[in-house]
Amino acid sequence: MSGTRRLTGLAGSILIIAPLAFASPAWPQDSTQTAAPEANTASSPQNTTQKESSDIAALVKDDNQWPMAAKDYANTRFSHLDEINKDNVSQLQMAWSFSLGATRGQEAAPLAVNGTVYVVAPYAGPHPNQVFALDIANGDLKWSYAPKPDPAAQGVACCDVVTRGLAYDKGKIFLNTLDGFSVAIDANTGKELWHTKLGDINKGETITMAPVVVKGKVLVGNAGGEMGVRGWLAAVDEETGKIVWRAYSTGPDDEVLIGKDYKGPYDWLNGKDLGVKTWPPDKWKIGGGTVWGWISYDPDLNLIYYGTSNPGAWNHEQRPGDNLFGSTIFARNPDTGMAKWAYQPDPHDLWDYDEINEAVVVDLTIDNQLRKVLIHPGRDGFMYVIDRTTGKVISADAYDYVNSIKSVDLNTGRPVLNDALTPSLGKTVRNVCPAAPGAKDWQPSAWSPKTKLLYVPHQHLCMNFKTSNVGYIEGTPYVGADVDMYAGPGGYRGEFMAWDPVQRKKVWSIKEKFPVWSGALVTAGDVAFYGTMDRWFKAVDANSGEELWKFRAGSGFIGQPVTFSGSDGTQYVAIISGVGGWSGAVAAAEIDPRVRNGALGFTGAMQDLPASTVGGATLNVFALPKNQKKAASAQ
Amino acid sequence: MRPEKPMNVTVGAGLLLLVTLFSAQAFGQDKANADTNNPQPPPPTDSSNTGTTISPAQLLNVPVSGLTPGAVEARPKLNPPPADEKAAQRGMDDFASFNCVGCHMGNGGGGMGPALSNRAFIYGSSPENIFLSIYQGRPNGMPAWGTVLPEDTIWDLVAYIKNLSDAPVSQWGTTTSSTSPAIEQVPSEIKAVPNPWQYTQKFADGQKPQE
C-alpha cells in the first residue's frame, strides 16, 4: 500500500513538474543565463516566446531593427521610422553612450536586434575585435566577447586595423576578426559557437568587411589588395561554421565559379578562363580582387552583388591585360556561388580604383520603363546605374571632378582613359583626379525611396602618382607606387551630396573641410545623417540639404550611422565615433604628418587632421527628449 | 755623323712590330672564354659585404627595454658597421627592394607600420636596437627579416633609417596646432634621396604641395 502511494506521489510530481521543464520561459537577455548551449552545439534556442523574429530575412523588413550593417539586403540604409523628423531633429540629444575601450578607426555599424545593440571594436586595446551587447534603452552592458586574433595581423592591414561591423541571424552574431577568422557567437549569452579560419595573415590576408547572412550562409570576403593577395568570397554555413563554397576573383573558371549560367554583359567579359588569360602567366595568383566591401542581395532574382578590389600591384606595368576580375562587380547565386554576370568598371586599373563600393538594389523608372537596377557610386568617380539582371550599364556619369577617365562608353562598357595621366615607370604623373581612394571609398551611401535621392558621403582629392617596380614577397606589401594626395580643385576635401540617379545630377551638396568618411543614413522623417572627421555628427534636411542639427563628439567620425527603436517606440540614432581608417590614420596611429607619402599617400591630404582630432572609441546613441517625443506622437 | 733618317725608320719598324705583337695578343686572348675567373682582388669600400662586426652573442646582450633590474648600466659597447653615405644609399635601395616602403611608406612616413621619420622608436633607437627590430621582427606586425636577409643588408637598412629619422627638432616634445608643424618634407615622388630631411618646404595643410 505505501508503495502504491509513493508511486502515485511520484507520478503526480512528474506530471506537475514535467510541463514546467518543457515550457519555454522568457529568456532574459543577460549573461547569467544558465542554460547556455555548448560550444559545439548547433544553434542557440530561439526567442520563440517573443513576437520578434530572429530570422534575418524577416528582420530586414522590420524598421524597428537594424539587423545588418547595411540595414537591408538592398543596402538602402533607409529607415521608415519617422519619430525623428526634420522638424524636431534639432532637439536631438544624447540618450546614452558607451566606450568601446579601443581606439583606432571605428568603421563598424552598430546593430540593433530585438532590444539589444551590438557593436564591435577594431584591432586595438587589450581585447582586440571585442564584441559588446548593450541594452537598447539604457546602454547596460549585457555581455562582451573577446576573440583571440593574432597581433601580427596588424602588420598586414593596409588601411588601419578596422572592421566594418557584425551580422546577425537566428540568435547568432557573426564576427570577422582581423586575422581572418569567422566567428559565431550566441546573441543572448556571448558564448562562442564556432570559429573558422578563412584567411592566412602570412599571405597578407586580413578580413575587415562586415559579413552578410543570406539563406543560412555567412558571406565573408578577404582584404589585402595591397599585399598581393588573391581575393575571394566565401560562404560559411551559419550552423556548423563549415565553408560551403569559395569563389575566387582571379584564376581559372572553376575557381572563379564561372559556369554555364554565366553571361557577361559585353563581349570582352565572355570567354574561357578570363581570370587567367587577362594576366601575364601566374600573375593572377597574386592578383588582388579582394572582397572587403559591401554585399547586397535581391531575393527575387536570388542574386548577391558585390565588388572586388584593385588588381595586385598598383604599378600597372607589371600586369598588362585587363586583369579580370579585379575592380569588378559580380552577381552570384548565393546557394552555389556560381556567377551570373560580372562587369568591370575599370579594366587594367591604373590608379587603385577598387570597385568594392555598395551596389544599392533599387527599381527605378528610367525612360518610362521600370528597370531593375543597381546604383553603384564608383571609386573612379562615376555613378553607375547598372541593370542588375544582365550587368549592362544604363548610365555612368561623373559625380565629382574626374580627369583620369574622360567618359564611359555605354556600347562597350569600357572607360575612355585620359592617356596623358597614364603612369609610366619612374615618371611622376601629377594632378590625377580622383585620387587613389576615389571620389568615394567604402563609406556607404543611403537611398531614400521617399525623396528618390541617393545620399553620398565622399571625398574630393587629387594626387601625384609615381610607379616603381616591386617584387612580390609573400606577406609584405605589393604596391609599387609613391602617392601624394591633396585637396581637389576648390580646396575642400569632402562633400555630402544628394544625387538623383534618374536625372543623373547632383541635387544639393554640402562641402566639408575633410573627406566625409562616415556612412550615410536617411529616414522617412526626411532627415539624412552623416559624421565629419572633425567630430561633428550632422542631421540635414533630406530634400534641401539644410543643416538642422549637429553634435560635437569626442573624436572624428568614420563610422556608419544607424537608427532603430526600443520596445517603447523611442527612435534612436546611433553612430560610433573614433577617427582612423585609411583617411584618418595620421591622427590615430603613429604616422608623421610632415611626410606626405605616408599612409599610401593619404597623409598628404590629411596632414592637418591631428590638429583637429585624435583617436577615440565611443558609441553615441541619440534620441529626442521625452517631452519632445510626446509632442511628436501627439501629432 | 749619320743623319737621323735611318734611326727614324728603325724606330718606326720597331713600333710597327710592337703594335703587331700587341694586337696579336689582343686577338689571341679570348676574353669571352667563360672559364676564366676574375683574378683581381675584391675592390674595397663599395661592396656591401664588408662582414658584420657584431657577433650574435653580443647582439643577444642588447636590451630592448629601457628598464634593467637593479638599475645597472647594462648596454654593451658595440661597434656597428659605419653608417656612411654609401651604406645609406644601399639601404635606400634595399628599403624599396624588400618592400619596407610598402608598410613604412616613402621616406618612412608611416602607414601600415609606424613612422620612421620622427625620433620615436618603440623598440629602441640605437643602431643595435634597430638592427634587432628588423632582424627579429616585432609582435605587432613587423616581419622577422633576419630569416631571409643577410646581416650586412640589415646594417645598410639601419644606416638608411638613421638618415630617415634625422628630422630637425626645435623642442623635446611635439606640438601640433594650426601653425605646427611648420615644415614638411619634399615628397618622395619629387625627390628620392637617402637623406630626405635635407629637403623641406612649407607645410601645405593638406593642399597641393608647392613645387
Next chain:
Amino acid sequence: MWPELRAGLSGWLSPSRTIWLIGAFLAQFYCAPARANAPLNYLFGAGPRNVSTLTWGVLTISIIVVVIVTGLLLFATLKSWNRPASPAWKERELVPRATNPVAVVYAGLILSTAVLLGVTIWTMMTLADVAAPPSKPTVSIEVTGHEWWWEIKYLSSDPSQIFTTANEIHIPVGKPVAVRLQSADVIHSFWVPALSGKTDLIPGQINKTWILADRPGTFRGQCAEYCGLQHAHMGLKIIATSKNDFEAWRKNQLQSESEKSIGSAGQNVFMQKCAVCHTVRGTRAGGRVGPDLTHLMTRTTIAAGTLPNRPGYLSGWIADPQHVKPGSKMPRLQIDGQQLAEVRTYLEALN
C-alpha cells in the same frame, strides 16, 4: 752595335720585303675564321648583309689607302736610303721632283675626296637601310639593363604570352626581332657584335632597335658602356634557332614551375634565402632584385655570361658571388654546405 744593326736591317728591309711584312700583318684579319673562340668578332657576323658588306668594304678601302700611303712614304724614304754611302748622296735631291708637283697634290686631293664621298654615301645608304627592319618583326623583346645583368621580357599583345627571362635571348633565324631598351639604373649599351647595332640603354628613355640573325648559332653580346664595377662581366647571349626550336623554347618558358613538381629538398632554403630577390614563376618566389630564375637550367651561362651553367660553377657562385663578381648586388649568403647542396639541387630542377 747600332751601326751594324742598321746596316743589317737596311739590307734586309727592302721595299718589297716591307710590303710583304705589312701584308702578313693584315692577313691575320682575313684568317680570323680559322681562329677558334672569337665570339666578339664583328667582321664575320650573322646580322644584316649590307652592314657586313659595308664593314668589309670600308676596311678594304682603308687598307688599300694605308698600303698606298705607306708605300709612297716608304718609297720616298727608302729610295734615298738605299744608297747611304754614295758620296753623291749629299748632292742628290731628297725627293725626286716631278715636272708638275702641284698636280700630284691635286690628284691626291681629288682621289681622296672621291673615295671618301663614295664611302660616305655608301654608309648613309646602309644606315638608312638598317633604320628599320626588312620586314615586320614577329618577335618583340624588351631589354632592361641592370647593374650587371640583363632582364629580358618577351612581349605580346596577349598578356598571357608575356614572360621574363635573363641574360639569354632566343630568336628565330631569319626573322627580325624588335628590341626595346631601357635601363633600371645607369647607362648601359646593348651590343652583340655578330648581329651589329650597338644601342645604349638610357634610364628614363626607351630606345628601340632590331636584330636579325641569318644563320643559326650562338652570338655573344657584351655591355658596351661602362656602367660600374662589373661592367666587364655583363655579358649577354643571343641564340638563334630554327622557328620550330624557338617555338618549343618559348612554350617551355611560358610554363610555370609548380611548387610541388620541383620537390621540397632545397625549396625551403630557396624560399628563405633566395626568394626575396629572385622570381621563380609559379612559386611564391617573386623577388625582382636579381634575375628571374624560372627555367634556369635552359640557360648556358650564369651571372650574365660570367660562368658556365654547370653544377660546380653554380655552387661556387652561390657560395661566394663576391669572389666572382665583387661589388655585384648578390650578397654572401649565410648558408652552410648542406643548404648549399640542397638549393643547388632545387635549381637544377628548374628546367
